[in-house]
Structures are given as structure tokens and as C-alpha cells.
Amino acid sequence: LYACLSEDAFFDYVMEGKSGVKMPRGDKDQIMRYPIRDVSCEIQRKVIGGFAEVEKECARQRKTIVDAEEKIKLLINSMGDKSSDKWMKGDLQDFMVEVVGGNVKVAAGAIKSTGSVPVVTQEAGPTIAGYVDGVEPITDLPLIVFGDHTCTFKYVDFPFVRGADGTQLLKFDTKTIDAKFMCLYLRECEIPNANSYKRHMKYLKTLRVVIPALPDQKKIVAKVEKLEKEIAAANAVLAAASERKSAILNKYLK
Numbered sequence: 001l002y003a004c005l006s007e008d009a010f011f012d013y014v015m016e017g018k019s020g021v022k023m024p025r026g027d028k029d030q031i032m033r034y035p036i037r038d039v040s041c042e043i044q045r046k047v048i049g050g051f052a053e054v055e056k057e058c059a060r061q062r063k064t065i066v067d068a069e070e071k072i073k074l075l076i077n078s079m080g081d082k083s084s085d086k087w088m089k090g091d092l093q094d095f096m097v098e099v100v101g102g103n104v105k106v107a108a109g110a111i112k113s114t115g116s117v118p119v120v121t122q123e124a125g126p127t128i129a130g131y132v133d134g135v136e137p138i139t140d141l142p143l144i145v146f147g148d149h150t151c152t153f154k155y156v157d158f159p160f161v162r163g164a165d166g167t168q169l170l171k172f173d174t175k176t177i178d179a180k181f182m183c184l185y186l187r188e189c190e191i192p193n194a195n196s197y198k199r200h201m202k203y204l205k206t207l208r209v210v211i212p213a214l215p216d217q218k219k220i221v222a223k224v225e226k227l228e229k230e231i232a233a234a235n236a237v238l239a240a241a242s243e244r245k246s247a248i249l250n251k252y253l254k
Contacts, residue, residue, distance in 0.1 A: 039253065043252050043253070046252050047248055047249065047252050047253065050245075050248035050251075050252075051245055051248060054241055054244050054245055054248070057237065057241075058237070058238055058241050061234035061235075061237045061238050062234070062238070064230060064231070064234040065231050065234045065235065068227040068228075068230045068231045068234075069227075069231070071227055072184070072224050072227050072228075073188065075220055075223055075224060076184050076185055076187075076188045076220070077188055079211075079212055079216075079220065086212065086213050087210055087211065087212055087213070088176065088209075088210070088211050088212075088213070089208075089209070089210045090208075090209065091205065091206050091207065091208060091209070092186075092204060092205055092206070092207045092208075092209050093205040093206065095172050095173065095176065095177055095182075095209070096170060096171060096172060096205075097171050097172060097173050098171065099138070099140050099143065099169045099171045100140040101136070101138050101139065101140055102138040102140065102143075102162065102169050104135055104136060104161055104162075105161070105162055105163065105164040105165075105167065106119050106132050106135065106161050106162070106163055106164055107164045108121075108163065108164065108165075110132055111129060111130035111131070111132060111163070112130055112131055112132065112133075113130060113131070114131055115130070115131025115132050115133045116131065116132075116133050117131060117132050117133065117135050117137045117159070117160065117161050118130075118131055118137075118158065118159075118160045118161075119131060119132055119160065119161055119162070119163055120145045120154055120156055120160045120161075120162055120163065120167065121147075121162070121163030121165075121167060122145070122146075122147030122148060122149060122150050122152055122163060122165070122166040122167050123147070123150060123152070123163075124147075124150060124152050127154045127155075127156065128160075129163060132161060135161045136161075137159035137160055137161050138159065138160055138161065138162070138169070139159050140171065141156065141157050141158070141159070142155065142156060142157040142179040142180070143155075143156050143157075143169050143170060143171055143179065144156070144169070144170040144171075144172075144179060144182060144183045144186070145162060145167055145168070145169060145170075146167075146168040146169075146170055146186075146201065146204060147166055147167065147168075148166040148167070148168050148199045148200055148201050149165075149166040149197055149198070149199065149200070150166065151191050151194045151200055153183050153186050153187050154183070155179060155180050155183040157179075157180075166199075168201050168204075170182075175214070176214055177211075177214070177217070178214060178217040178218055178221055180221050180224075181211070181217035181218070181220055181221050182211070182217075184220075184221070184224060185209070185211060186204075186207075189207060189209075191203055191204060191207065
């Protein structure tokens with residue numbers, strides 16, 4: 001069987017217990033010496049073919065994600081004639097307004113996997129890092145959470161509490177600025193010393209921005225959200241790939 005199956009398929013076969021014997025996780029050499037029952041070449045080809053179809057679909061979905069992300073970048077970086085009088089220009093701090101509330105910060109050790117209030121930190125990755133209970137959330141929304149050390153930008157439109165270290169809150173006048181547009185825009189901006197571990201809020205405040213009027217901002221956001229749905233759908237397919245492979249093994253290697 002190992003001669004015909006890919007190494008990943010072989011490990012799936014063994015670790016799923018299809019050999020009929022419960023086997024604890026061990027090192028690679030131990031697993032490679034583990035005896036498994038004989039399987040006909042016809043069944044082997046069906047398993048390999050099934051796995052190949054899953055991988056082809058995954059490759060298509062990865063391309064969808066790459067293409068959609070590139071389109072988002074182009075939407076932000078090719079917005080039009082920035083010399084137009086209709087465009088708003090100035091330092092970022094000129095467009096910012098004060099955030100009402102938001103003084104509470106949660107230490108990393110207090111963040112749990114479940115709870116009533118989402119926690120947003122400066123770390124790269126998912127917007128929600130975890131949850132807490134019994135803490136008054138920030139409700140002056142929408143906001144952008146800026147990672148002072150990491151230079152990450154997270155658009156937040158739900159009540160939350162922020163992590164303890166390096167989380168800065170950016171609030172804009174909704175009459176002139178769409179917060180999600182600004183988040184997308186800032187992600188494409190070059191922040192001085194972004195790769196160094198220091199505080200960057202002072203650089204961000206004086207960052208020169210040139211942005212279109214609010215109606216055009218909203219049009220761009222609508223296009224981006226459509227692309228984000230494509231990315232989410234593609235990621236869902238990728239996340240289900242392991243289950244699809246397990247289903248193939250269950251079907252043919254009972």
C-alpha cells in the first residue's frame with residue numbers, strides 16, 4: 001500500500017486506525033515500520049484518485065484566494081486621480097476623532113477560548129483572539145485596532161475589549177470616512193520602521209493620506225466585500241480538505 005499511496009495518505013491510513021489496530025502517535029520511523037493489511041491495487045488507485053481530486057480542488061481554491069487578494073490590492077492602490085480636488089488630503093490624525101470608552105485592557109493570561117466578550121489584540125491572525133467575561137466592552141463603533149508594535153490593522157464593528165499591550169484605537173468621523181475603507185487603505189500604506197519592534201503610533205498619526213470622497217470609498221468597500229466572500233468560501237473548502245480525505249479512506253479502506 002505504501003508504494004502506491006502518497007506519504008500523507010499513508011499516515012492518514014495508519015493514524016485513522018484503518019489497519020484494524022489502535023496505534024498511538026509515534027515518530028516517523030516507527031510509523032513507517034508499522035504493518036498494515038493488504039489492499040488491492042484497484043482500491044489503492046481509487047484512494048489515490050480521490051486524494052488527487054481533493055488536491056486539485058485545493059489548488060483551484062488557493063488560486064482564487066491569491067487572485068482575490070491581488071484584486072483587493074489593485075482596488076486600493078489604483079483608486080483614480082489623486083490630484084483631483086474631490087480627494088481629501090492631510091495627515092491621518094486630521095481625520096481621527098476621540099473614542100468614547102475603551103480604557104479597559106485585558107492581559108493575555110486572562111483571555112479564554114470562550115466567554116461573552118470578544119478580545120481583539122495587536123497580534124496578526126484572526127480578529128478575535130479569544131474571550132473574557134465580566135468586562136465592559138467598547139461600543140463606540142466601528143473602529144480600527146492598530147498594533148503599535150506589529151503594525152497590524154483590524155476592522156472591528158462589534159462590541160469588544162482590547163488586549164493589554166500595543167492595541168491602539170482609531171476612530172473616524174463617519175460623515176467623511178468609511179472605517180473599513182480606511183482600514184484597507186492603511187494596510188497598503190508604508191509605515192516608517194514597520195519591521196522594527198517599537199511603537200509606531202507616532203508615525204501613523206502623521207502619515208500623509210490621500211483618499212476619495214465617502215461615496216467612492218463605499219463603492220470600493222462593496223467591491224472588496226464581494227472579493228472577501230470569495231476568499232471566505234475558498235478557505236472553507238480548504239478547511240474541509242482533511243475531512244474529505246478521511247471520507248475517502250473510510251469509503252475504500254473499511
